[in-house]
Amino acid sequence: MDVVKVRKQNRILDVPASRLDAFLQQGYDQIDEEGKVIRRATGGRTISVAEYNKVVEELEKAKAELAKLKKK
DSSP: OOEEEEEETTEEEEEEGGGHHHHHHTTOEEEOTTSOEEEOOOSSOOOOHHHHHHHHHHHHHHHHHHHHHHHO
16 A cells, blocks of 8 residues: 655645645645655635735736846
């Protein structure tokens, strides 16, 4: 039976590979042996409006910079 590591905040669990999708839905990230994220969670998380707005702002800046570089 294959076992994979998942992490949510500071909790790390070894779970059967067959249950991986369920843990991803619950907000766990799949990690490798060094703790690097292999697959990000697909559900079970919420973000604050401040975090969302920050990401939207960064995206708009990146799009503007890309458009500027394409004009050259």
